[in-house]
Amino acid sequence: MTAILLVLIGMLLLLNILQWIYRKKRAKQLSYMIDKLTSIMDSSPQEQLLLFTEDREYRRLLNTINRLLSQNRQSIAGFARTENAMRRMLANISHDLKTPLTVVLGYIETLNRQPDLSSQERERLLNKVHMKAIEIVELINRFFDLAKLESGDKEIPLTRIHINEMARNSMLMFYDMIESEGLQAVIDIPDTPLYAWGNEEALSRALNNVLSNAVRYGALGKVIGLNVRSNDDRVLIEIWDKGKGIHEREQALIFERMYTLEDSRNKSFQGSGLGLTITKRLVELMGGEIRVTSKPHEQTVFTISLKRLS
Template sequence: MNFLLWSIIGLLLVVNGLQYFARRNQNRNLHYMATKLSRIMDEATSEQLMVMTDDRHLRTLLSAINELLAYKLQTEAEFAKTELAMRRMLANISHDLKTPLTVVLGYMETLLRHPNLSHEEREKLLTKVHTKAGEVVDLMNRFFDLAKLESGDKELPLTRVDMNEICRNNMLMFYDSLESQGLEAVIDIPDKPVYAWGNEEALDRAIGNLLSNAIRYGKDGKAVGMTLRSDERDVYIDVWDRGKGISEREQELIFERMYTLEDSRNKAFQGSGLGLTITKRLVEQLEGDIRVRSKPYEQTLFTIRLRRLS
């Protein structure tokens, strides 16, 4: 009987001892984790918490903390990227506003200082003032359009649209520009009707932007083209040119908010880098996507993909 009692007491002492050492080890690990985490936060490093332990609960806690640290780093990187883009945007918009406004002020000063200008000269200057003021208004309208698109305030009603008609109409709208610059129009639009889930106004603007871009910066290639194609699920609108193209590095950045290409190709839409972003946002609201592929002086291809309807 005494042997059994002492055996139980001994077992309890062993269990208590194991629990004591386990708690002490756990407390030591927790203290290390708290100290390490505090240092990571203070120094803003990219380190993670690493503790060798068999404690399942402690491993779960470590995993959760490291996920939060990774999320924090990602959020900070995205914030820094957005902040840089906003600074670039403000600099570009300031420049784009300053240029036409400076010209307008110059014209107005000429009108004020030379009251004896002929009627023809005054009309010529006033026409230039009107044109430059229109550029400022257009810039501001595009800026507010992007703000509405990104805030979700501007809703686009989606319906079944005739893609053949939309593509033909857009090519027709730019026919005079193509002809005046000596560009060949290469059109591949099937006779069989192709329908997609979209919005006619948004598609006109997106496709028109791409055609305008191709004409302005693809004229060295002497040709601008549009292809309408489809498969069982999707509809594709290809707009291409054979101009100087877009570098591979910038193909990854071209649709980012407020990004402006170094060779100013994006300024076909707007100098502040709003145009391609607006085009992408419009296509995304149509539940589609847009991509670019470019080989200098061979083909620069923008492709809009939309959901096909029967």
């Protein structure tokens, strides 16, 4: 009996010693994890938390922590991109507002300093001031529109829309402009009605933005085209030109806020850099997508894809 009691006491002591060793080991591992995690957060955001352990719960904890570190890295990178985009956007906004305002002030100064101007010249300058003021208001309205789209304040109810008719109407709006620029219009719209899930106002604005862009940048190719086609589940609207095109490095950037191609700062290529950004947001709110492919001086194609309805 005494021997059995001694064996039990020995086993309890051994168990207590093993538990103490295990707790001490876990405490050491936990202390290492805390110190290492603090170091990573303070100075090495690209690093991961590594610990060799057979403890399954610790491995789960490590996986969770490393996922959080990965999300934190993505958040930091996203914040940096947003911050850079905001800086670039503010610089471009300042530029785009300053240019017409400077012109307006110049005309007003001329009117003030030369009271003896003829009524015809005075009227001409006032018309210039009026045109520039309208340009400023339109630019500000684009900023507000983009802000509403990105904040989710602008509701776009979706319905069944007739794509063939909308594409024809959009092309007709630009037909006179295309002809006045000496361009050829190539239209390929099927007779069979095609319907898609979308919003007429949003799609009309998106098409007008892309067509305006094609006329502005593709005029050198002397042709502007619009194709409508479909597959089993999508309706595709393609607007194309054979102008100077978009280099591959710029194709991923043209839908960003305030991004403009190099020539857009020239007088004949004026643009706010917001048209394609707004277009992308509108198309996405309709559950669609817009993409671009381009071979300079061969063909540049903007494709709007929407869900097809029977």
